[in-house]
Amino acid sequence: MKTVILKDLGTIEYGEAWALQEQYLKAGLDIKSARxxxxxxxxxxxxAHYLFLCQHPHVYTLGKSGIPENLLINDQRMxxxxxxxxxxxxxxxxTYHGPGQMVAYPVLDLEQFFTDxxxxMRTLEExxxxxxxxxxxxxxxxPGSTGVWLDADTPxxxxxxxxxxxxxxxITIHGLALNVNTNLDYFNYIVPCGIVDKGVTSMKQELGRKVDEEGVKQVFARQFAHVFEAALIAPAAAVPAS
Known part of the structure; x- marks a missing residue:
């Protein structure tokens, strides 16, 4: 069973979290190069493998193949x-990251899991x-899109x-953002993921109540361990695969 180190970063500025991932990526690449x-x-x-959980202050991030025009507001409005x-x-x-979201950044050497x-991506979705x-x-x-959807085969x-x-x-960096109690208004200022004809939602919106964010992180950590057949080692305890 693989071991993944679980670190909860709390609320952290996006650039700081990105730099941390790049640091661990470089460490892994240096070992591979030396080998x-x-x-x-x-x-x-x-x-080492890591799973970083966190949330960010309000931020829009554009992927390397993204279209800048999908940001619909100017610098002053931001x-x-x-x-x-x-x-x-x-x-x-x-996409948008902000308070009320659970962001997960796995830094994994897939050569120790599967090179696919x-x-x-499908395992993260699962x-x-x-x-x-x-x-x-x-x-x-x-079909044809990444991420997790509700009523995917309907209008x-x-x-x-x-x-x-x-x-x-x-070796992987970046990851996923699950809308838990997210303020969905911030998605109105972008074309989310470049998809013009689909909406966004959150756990809060679907359940009609605020959701305990710490509880969601705990459930996700357990399911992550399960689907990757790994043990998550946190400072206090390990979360074994079930």
């Missing part, structure tokens, strides 16, 4: 809304689908979890 060049000491160095903007190196288009990015199931929310996938299709990742030599 490639025959450095024997590197053969005994383990590449300043008025106290929202920042980052152009990132993840996949996908534009499509399977990786962890979210199973999490929502525990709250009585039936979720699934929309009422709406996204509850956005995803965008990057992989370098099979």
């Amino acid at each position: 490639f060049h025959g450095e024997t000491a590197a053969l005994e160095q383990a590449i 300043k008025d809304l106290e929202v920042t903007f980052y152009k990132t190196n993840r996949g996908g288009d534009i 990015l499509g399977r990786y 962890a979210v689908i199973l999490t929502l199931q525990e709250y009585g929310i039936v979720a699934g996938r929309l 009422q299709a709406r996204k509850i979890c956005a995803m965008g990742v990057k992989s370098s030599r099979w």
